[in-house]
Amino acid sequence: MQIDAITYTLDVFESGRLAAQFDDLSLVPRHPRYGPALLKQPWVEIDPQRPDQQTGRAAEPDLAVEYFRIQGNRRSIVPPLVVVRELRNQAARDAVNLLVNTTTRSVVLLAGGADGLTSLTVPDFIGDAVAPDASSEAITAGRRGLKAVDLVDEVSLVAIPDIHIQPRLANPIVPPPPCVPDPCLPTAPALNVPAPVIAGETPPKFSREEIALVQVALVNSCERLRDRIALLDAPFDACSRLTFAASELREWRMRFDSPFGALYAPWALVVDPLRGRADAPVGLVRAIPPSGHVAGQCAALDLRTGVHAAPANTPLLWIQGVTLTVGEALHGLLNTLGVNVLRAEQGRGVRVLGARTVSSDPDWRFLNVRRLMSMIGKALDVSLQWAVFETNDWRTRTKIQLVIESFLLELWSRGALVGAEPKQAFWVRCDETNNPPDLRAQGRLTVQIGVAPVVPFEFIVLRIGREANGFVIDTGEPLLAAG
Numbered sequence: 001m002q003i004d005a006i007t008y009t010l011d012v013f014e015s016g017r018l019a020a021q022f023d024d025l026s027l028v029p030r031h032p033r034y035g036p037a038l039l040k041q042p043w044v045e046i047d048p049q050r051p052d053q054q055t056g057r058a059a060e061p062d063l064a065v066e067y068f069r070i071q072g073n074r075r076s077i078v079p080p081l082v083v084v085r086e087l088r089n090q091a092a093r094d095a096v097n098l099l100v101n102t103t104t105r106s107v108v109l110l111a112g113g114a115d116g117l118t119s120l121t122v123p124d125f126i127g128d129a130v131a132p133d134a135s136s137e138a139i140t141a142g143r144r145g146l147k148a149v150d151l152v153d154e155v156s157l158v159a160i161p162d163i164h165i166q167p168r169l170a171n172p173i174v175p176p177p178p179c180v181p182d183p184c185l186p187t188a189p190a191l192n193v194p195a196p197v198i199a200g201e202t203p204p205k206f207s208r209e210e211i212a213l214v215q216v217a218l219v220n221s222c223e224r225l226r227d228r229i230a231l232l233d234a235p236f237d238a239c240s241r242l243t244f245a246a247s248e249l250r251e252w253r254m255r256f257d258s259p260f261g262a263l264y265a266p267w268a269l270v271v272d273p274l275r276g277r278a279d280a281p282v283g284l285v286r287a288i289p290p291s292g293h294v295a296g297q298c299a300a301l302d303l304r305t306g307v308h309a310a311p312a313n314t315p316l317l318w319i320q321g322v323t324l325t326v327g328e329a330l331h332g333l334l335n336t337l338g339v340n341v342l343r344a345e346q347g348r349g350v351r352v353l354g355a356r357t358v359s360s361d362p363d364w365r366f367l368n369v370r371r372l373m374s375m376i377g378k379a380l381d382v383s384l385q386w387a388v389f390e391t392n393d394w395r396t397r398t399k400i401q402l403v404i405e406s407f408l409l410e411l412w413s414r415g416a417l418v419g420a421e422p423k424q425a426f427w428v429r430c431d432e433t434n435n436p437p438d439l440r441a442q443g444r445l446t447v448q449i450g451v452a453p454v455v456p457f458e459f460i461v462l463r464i465g466r467e468a469n470g471f472v473i474d475t476g477e478p479l480l481a482a483g
Contacts, residue, residue: 006028008035009021009022009023012081014081020082036084038084039080039083041083051093122214124144124145125162125214127145129142157228157231158229158231159291161288161291163214163215164233164235165203166205168202211235215256219256222260229262233265233290236287236323238252239267240267240324246333259370261357262356266322266323266341267288267323268290290352294316306414306415307371308415308416308417309368310368314351315350322350326343338356341354357370368456372416376407392435400445401430401447405426408422408426408449416454418455428447434447
């Protein structure tokens, strides 16, 4: 393999419009188009040997003042739209410097890798347990899979569908014909190239206990962080056999009891990208776990309506069918257990007809209620950071109460909270009653909030009766499913 270039293009947008574009930028310090050397403040000098350390006679603020003082009367100075700075350590820079040699066309041998997915294990999905006092190298090595996602605050939905991988027979590997060198060409020196490690292309099929281990770790991570929901996929075997579907899905559901998880079944059938190949199985579709489509549905509803909307009863796009046809009776049983069922309804496509968590607590039965409360808690945590170290008196408490009430009033106006008027939807208490003098003396401030989130209707009862002029349909009162 020969690497000719490692470059990238940087697009800068302002108010949704493209303001500038920088092409052919490189991450390699020795490259002539090194990004931090091209996109820098005009008074900053970049040393290619130590690009993470800015050189100069004085501190950067002093250099900036001197630059503007000298250049200000000669020409107009426009600040750069974007500035790129080097944050990698020396070892990371040396690794990419080996790939670019501007003086000699030397050959760099790549080593230490392996081809294939046969060596895939459970720690690749959930990371390794590392002691708190371990070295930085050990912590970095163990931070993979789920542990890498734990560090991202913006995550609100997490799924690990690849643990359910159903391996197929790998394509046969045919070695290329031997290369016969041209005797007229000069003989190149032989390279001592190490033989590649062939791990095998076919991934392993994980057992149910291994799948459960990964999903339990996923739910525990969401419970610990309390700002994200685990989207769980039922095993393929439980979603492909109608005879044992109820018992196997029930058994799998009973492994979890948490408001921070939601279980989905059966699997979705999508167009097989390998269709038409000679070595591909017969058929145009293949089964995949549904969590990816469910996450996309949740994200679309979040942008269109909000997290208070139940992620259900909207068509799932790019799905051709499901692996198991669930009837009304089985659907009612699985919905009561807390299994969100994918059903293909005539003329309406494939939809998720369920929005329940895997919690046994009736207060946290619905997925949108749990996500709404997580959103409120995270939003208030961010918006109230200004109050830290403020004077703990009635003025600060009044400001905090006003901020929270304004936020909850906006949620109520969007339909996230129930009630014909705001006082029926929420209340906020931050006064002398919950902040006595002894508590304030400890430097603590307590705010109590009560909200009434909207709860989705799962079933609507229609009463049909006959009168003299014909049939009359009475919608009656909406009812929630038991359980």
